Amino acid sequence: MSYPDVGVAGLAELLAGPVVPAARGLLGCRLSAGGVTVRITEVEAYAGTAGDPASHAHRGRTPRNAVMFGPAGHAYVYFTYGMHWCVNVVTGPEGEASAVLLRAGEVVEGVEVARSRRTAVRRDADLARGPARLCAALGIDRTAYGRYLLGDGPVRLRPAAEPVPDAAIAAGPRVGVTGAHDVPWRFWVDGEPTVSQYRRHVPRTRR
DNA sequence: GCGACGATTTCG
DNA sequence: GAAATCGTCGCT
Numbered sequence: 014m015s016y017p018d019v020g021v022a023g024l025a026e027l028l029a030g031p032v033v034p035a036a037r038g039l040l041g042c043r044l045s046a047g048g049v050t051v052r053i054t055e056v057e058a059y060a061g062t063a064g065d066p067a068s069h070a071h072r073g074r075t076p077r078n079a080v081m082f083g084p085a086g087h088a089y090v091y092f093t094y095g096m097h098w099c100v101n102v103v104t105g106p107e108g109e110a111s112a113v114l115l116r117a118g119e120v121v122e123g124v125e126v127a128r129s130r131r132t133a134v135r136r137d138a139d140l141a142r143g144p145a146r147l148c149a150a151l152g153i154d155r156t157a158y159g160r161y162l163l164g165d166g167p168v169r170l171r172p173a174a175e176p177v178p179d180a181a182i183a184a185g186p187r188v189g190v191t192g193a194h195d196v197p198w199r200f201w202v203d204g205e206p207t208v209s210q211y212r213r214h215v216p217r218t219r220r
Numbered sequence: 221g222c223g224a225c226g227a228t229t230t231c232g
Numbered sequence: 233g234a235a236a237t238c239g240t241c242g243c244t
Binding site for chain 1 (some may be wrong): 227228229
Binding site for chain 1 (some may be wrong): 239
């Protein structure tokens with residue numbers, strides 16, 4: 014069985030469109046950086062300024078989220094909890110500030126390198142299981158901020174070798190967001206062992 | 221300028 | 233269940 018090859022141009026077109034189809038279409042795509050390639054298995058869609066309280070761009074443009082307001086296909090990388098990096102793919106037209114958070118992937122190349130960056134891991138399925146783990150496995154940090162992902166740069170996004178059929182995509186509420194629990198904008202490849210475990214958001218305990 | 225808190229992970 | 237750890241952003 015063979016699948017149509019949408020190519021990089023097709024992927025660019027998909028990313029320039031509405032965020033939900035873009036998020037679904039990113040499943041199965043490959044992201045390469047730092048000598049490691051992952052096949053994306055879990056993502057979350059964020060609607061920028063368009064009434065999505067969970068989006069980092071919801072309250073408007075700031076120095077941190079500026080790249081979200083630019084053209085699609087660039088990387089929005091942010092630092093959180095004082096120690097973790099997470100990566101998004103900017104989608105939609107300029108000014109919309111929508112993006113797709115890459116939450117998990119299966120390491121398909123550079124497994125040894127990924128293991129060396131993720132010493133706490135037991136199983137290979139955990140190497141990029143979670144948004145911060147994915148970045149750690151790929152060695153993605155601040156230097157990837159704003160990078161165009163469909164060119165020949167150090168961080169590259171490429172179409173799926175085998176696109177994920179619609180029927181194999183599961184959906185549910187986004188992880189870790191305080192509100193909008195009724196919005197099922199987390200998408201994952203059903204049955205994948207690399208998909209992160211769902212955890213209800215719990216506020217930090219104060220002292 | 222200050223302080224609360226976060227699209228998380230890991231360990232106990 | 234709670235600590236680790238710090239950049240960001242809104243404002244008591």
